[in-house]
Amino acid sequence: MQDYRTLKLLDRFEKVFISFGVDYKIMRRILQVKLTMDGRRVPTIFSQNAKKKDKENNNQYIKSLWIYVLFSLFMIPFVLMGKNYLFQMSLFYGVFTFFVMTSMISDFSSVLLDIRDRNILFPKPVDRKTISTAKMVHVVIYLSFLTIALVSIPLIVGLVKNGFLFSLVSIVNIILIDLMIVGLTALIYFFFLRFFDGEKLKDVINYVQIGLSLMIMVGYQLLVRSFQFIDLAVSLEPQWWQVFIFPMWYGAITEMMMNGAFHPFYLFFSVLGILIPLLSIWIYMKFNHAFEQNLQKLTYHGKAKVNKHSKIGHLFLRVICHSNEERAFFRFASSKMKNERDFKLKVYPSLGFSVVIPFFLMMNGFDTNLSNLSTSKSYLTIYFSLIIIPTIMILLKFSGKYKGAWIYRVAPIQQLKPIFSGTIKAFIFKLYLPVYLLLSAVFIAIFGVRVLPDLIVVFLNACTYAVICFMILKKSIPFSESFDQYNQNSNGALVFGLMLFVALFAGLHFVGTLFSYGVYLYMVIAIICLATLWKLAFNITWEKIIG
Structure with a gap:
């Protein structure tokens, strides 16, 4: 099997994993197998155009990142708009969140909900923490590729225009958003696995993907309408419902750090932007063992549905x-x-x-x-x-x-x-x-x-x-x-x-x-x-x- 560059980079953090009780050599071997298998999986955004020979010989996810680089060009104007960082960076993080969340649910759900680890590795003398850590690192590797493809060019432009502090704050915000997306996605799946069977969860994933597309569109409208344009200047009138538009949390952090606007409203948003991602990851790690146990429900396919035809429906059909x-x-x-x-x-x-x-x-x-x-x-x-x-x-x-x-x-x-x-x-x-x-x-x-x-x-x-x-x-x-x-x-x-x-x-x-x-x-x-x-x-x- 190929010894991937990401694994060589991961080797530098071997002592960190060992300090947390993870068998690094076994985790590395698991990741090597997973990355090899990923070369045969075509991502959702790229699946229609991949040829069979390409699927067999190359990692289609890595090859598909060029299209995210293309999408990133549309994010550059948000960085160049001016000095109202709350407005422009809220839009920037909103677009970024849309791409990451759609990719997370469409391409990484199969990774988070993979039960092959239980069937193949659990009977073997492999520590459960090592298996779960390998799964999380697997997600982080690809999420890092996606994030770099989406933000590299806009952040370079932002570095030239707004300076080093702007880029540093943006990188921290992006890391926090990634953590929140991973943590909340896993917790949503854990919740439904806790109370429902595997068939229900598959339906939920389907409807989450559908609902997410609608929520992003509605959220974009709410985000834009949170601001008022007066004489080409942008002003914000605080409203309670803006708390739920989390891209504004990170726009507020950028506004405070770049313009020194330490208003209570911005401080509250900043606390949410830091606390929620860390809390979601902590909760996921706390309940990870229960999450892995409930994954077994995915093998249950539910009872066959019995279709009932009412007299009115039958008459309508006739x-x-x-x-x-x-x-x-x-x-x-x-x-x-x-x-x-x-x-x-x-x-x-x-x-x-x-x-x-x-x-x-x-x-x-x-x-x-x-x-x-x-x-x-x-x-x-x-x-x-x-x-x-x-x-x-x-x-x-x-x-x-x-x-x-x-x-x-x-x-x-x-x-x-x-x-x-x-x-x-x-x-x-x-x-x-x-x-x-x-x-x-x-x-x-x-x-x-x-x-x-x-x-x-x-x-x-x-x-x-x-x-x-x-x-x-x-x-x-x-x-x-x-x-x-x-x-x-x-x-x-x-x-x-x-x-x-x-x-x-x-x-x-x-x-x-x-x-x-x-x-x-x-x-x-x-x-x-x-x-x-x-x-x-x-x-x-x-x-x-x-x-």
Whole structure:
């Protein structure tokens, strides 16, 4: 096995590990094996473009760090903005935290929750502390690579512009943020393992990844709105909820050290920024033994779920699906969308974005006065919820269990139409409609019942848009391809082109609002277009799929 440079660097701290009761030689050997195995694991951010030969011969995580270096270039303006360090560095640490936390959960959860150590090493004469320390050092090694890739260039720029003290404070803050992320992530997993089984934890990891994407987007808005721009100067009005925006803790530390602003509010933030990371790591180390014991729950896969169909649901299904085959594939697609974690991980964040984007656009680009807002046409921002449809339509052909696609060939079906129509109906009614109903309820509360016809038109256009995307995109049997192939052929330009249809729908809708009964006329046209396209779209043969 290769003797890695990181291990040679770690050798300089051998006495430190020994002083804590760790068998360093065994820990080093464990890490060497782990690093070798990592060469065969492709990180989430880079998995789509890695070739098989590269996977076998190189550590894909190290090779993927160039993309984080590219992301770091977008952080440089925060360092160069001026001397309001609370504002600019809060943004800087917020962006940094986003990249580290997403990578931590997507790529390092498998390391923290690795139970192979228990199965392979626990029966051997290896100290438990040595095993757990090897696991933590393993995470720290890769987290260090990620951190260096993200902050090296911005900190060099900051050193030139703001001096040595700025860089020193920034490095300390970044270390504290890394400690907090590792500690809190492990404690969250420990909490759920303590009270739930392994299947629940896997679901939790999935929803944490989804929720994190939404929280970062909402947190960014709150962070920016914590500051007021007056005559191009930035001012902060302290609010109680700012305590929970932890990038501001480290912005406050930088503000105090660089500008000498020792206000009580900044002091309180600084105490939180130092205390919380150290406390989270201490708690994790304190309960590490219990954490390792509870990891055994990950081997439990839970009881099989029994699907119950209500009479109302059965009646609804008979109304929207006109044949037994279509109903069967509707149920099949609904089950895949509901239960497959890989699919939910890629799709659910997009659905979440479609909920929050219209409101952010109203806040940023339209009247924020509620009285003016309620009489405006800002409800047309709901069209931005449609932009996620092309991406999800592409994802409908992928699955983690794609090898089971042979079932389509042996199923007693005469044509492919019910497969596609049932799947798209499942997407519309099971994924998009709940999100749209939530948006509609909020929009009706803001704009009144007067927008109800407009909301119906938007939903009809959303259904039409889904059919148009299906007609234009490359045809493939639903859930029949591996996620490893996702984005292998770039779909960015095609998705962007499809988004122009959203602008077309919204533009026509706006024109319709200029006339007395324009919206109702547009509704009739939308129904006719949807019915016509639906009849034409799904006449697909096996030859077209194979071709």
